[in-house]
Amino acid sequence: MNIEPFKLERYFEQYEFTAPYLLCSSDCESFSVRQIFDLEPESAARFEELWLGYTETQGSPELRAEITGLYRNIGAEQILVHAGAEEAIFNFVNAVLSPNDHVIVHFPCYQSLASVAQAAGCQVTLWPTREADGWKLDLDFLRDNLQPNTRAVIVNTPHNPTGYLMSRADQQALVEIARAHNLILFFDEVYRGMELDPADRLPAVCDVYENGVSLGVMSKTYGLAGLRIGWIATQNAEIYRALAAFKDYTTICNSAPSEFLATLALRHREQIVARNLDIIRHNLSILNPFFTRHADKFRWTPPAAGSIAFPRLTLNTPIEDFCAGLVEQQGVLLLPAKYYDFDGNHFRIGFGRKNMPQAVERLEAYLHNELPTLPL
Numbered sequence: 348m349n350i351e352p353f354k355l356e357r358y359f360e361q362y363e364f365t366a367p368y369l370l371c372s373s374d375c376e377s378f379s380v381r382q383i384f385d386l387e388p389e390s391a392a393r394f395e396e397l398w399l400g401y402t403e404t405q406g407s408p409e410l411r412a413e414i415t416g417l418y419r420n421i422g423a424e425q426i427l428v429h430a431g432a433e434e435a436i437f438n439f440v441n442a443v444l445s446p447n448d449h450v451i452v453h454f455p456c457y458q459s460l461a462s463v464a465q466a467a468g469c470q471v472t473l474w475p476t477r478e479a480d481g482w483k484l485d486l487d488f489l490r491d492n493l494q495p496n497t498r499a500v501i502v503n504t505p506h507n508p509t510g511y512l513m514s515r516a517d518q519q520a521l522v523e524i525a526r527a528h529n530l531i532l533f534f535d536e537v538y539r540g541m542e543l544d545p546a547d548r549l550p551a552v553c554d555v556y557e558n559g560v561s562l563g564v565m566s567k568t569y570g571l572a573g574l575r576i577g578w579i580a581t582q583n584a585e586i587y588r589a590l591a592a593f594k595d596y597t598t599i600c601n602s603a604p605s606e607f608l609a610t611l612a613l614r615h616r617e618q619i620v621a622r623n624l625d626i627i628r629h630n631l632s633i634l635n636p637f638f639t640r641h642a643d644k645f646r647w648t649p650p651a652a653g654s655i656a657f658p659r660l661t662l663n664t665p666i667e668d669f670c671a672g673l674v675e676q677q678g679v680l681l682l683p684a685k686y687y688d689f690d691g692n693h694f695r696i697g698f699g700r701k702n703m704p705q706a707v708e709r710l711e712a713y714l715h716n717e718l719p720t721l722p723l
């Protein structure tokens with residue numbers, strides 16, 4: 348397979364474990380193992396007794412039973428656990444799609460959502476979104492770009508990197524289009540549960556569409572990326588079987604300690620999500636006024652969900668130079684839009700981490716000291 352480098356990962360490799368302030372992380376503040384054990388008094392003792400043989404390929408029954416709690420119409424036999432969301436994306440494309448299938452992919456996007464399909468020989472149409480439209484997906488674009496060989500539509504909502512959240516009406520309309528054209532809807536829902544207004548939460552696509560595939564993970568909403576536990580939920584038995592058979596060639600089964608900790612965390616998901624949303628709300632109460640104070644330098648579209656957004660620097664400075672100076676002088680990392688193959692002076696900012704206020708203070712110091720104020 349000839350696949351292009353994952354640009355964002357290559358960029359992070361340079362800074363992730365050296366820059367003191369990661370102001371563009373996509374996940375929420377994590378937890379220690381001790382903090383997870385503290386959720387249930389007897390869990391540490393049970394963990395010590397955990398058997399370290401191979402685990403069940405589909406994921407442990409206890410874990411899958413917990414995951415079903417996130418859905419309305421999904422049973423444990425319709426959940427397939429993977430090593431993070433990343434393995435699930437890779438396997439979905441390679442097990443379910445064929446070379447020359449046409450796939451329409453929400454753009455900008457987490458790179459694997461498009462690159463894996465391109466590398467697998469699919470014909471990929473990027474479904475563009477614009478800041479001027481609040482990053483909304485335009486269903487007319489989809490209708491106009493359907494082809495006889497269109498097989499799947501890949502959408503990420505809540506969205507990385509813009510914080511856009513699809514409306515219920517649009518989701519319903521999209522399901523109707525997909526049903527009429529017999530398309531698979533692959534929804535990357537790794538930020539589901541992080542809606543700032545819980546009333547905005549969309550039904551999972553696997554609950555509302557028989558050919559819907561929902562992608563979930565412990566990394567984002569729950570802040571447990573190091574567990575490397577993700578999953579697919581679908582009512583489509585053929586897709587499920589294809590994915591299960593393919594997984595025999597990638598990871599076979601999941602790490603037993605990770606499954607144990609993920610199950611434990613999901614049993615207490617309300618507490619974990621509430622803690623993460625508290626951090627996000629507090630951070631946004633700092634970020635929103637920051638962008639108001641600096642409205643002459645940035646264009647800010649507040650997010651509807653998730654822990655990241657995609658503002659734009661409106662100064663006459665390329666965003667790559669701005670970010671390079673910021674990390675060098677203040678140790679604060681932002682992510683320029685070019686790592687999403689997206690033109691323009693946008694950058695990703697993350698607000699799921701506890702040290703965000705300190706990072707923003709340093710960003711502000713950088714603005715005051717280092718940049719000529721030359722609004723366009």
Ligand SMILES: Cc1ncc(COP(=O)(O)O)c(C=O)c1O
Nearest residue numbers: 373431432433457507537564566
């Ligand atoms: C939208 C989206 N999908 C999938 C993934 C992959 O998740 P994981 O790293 O937990 O496998 C990410 C990670 O950043 C993401 O942002």
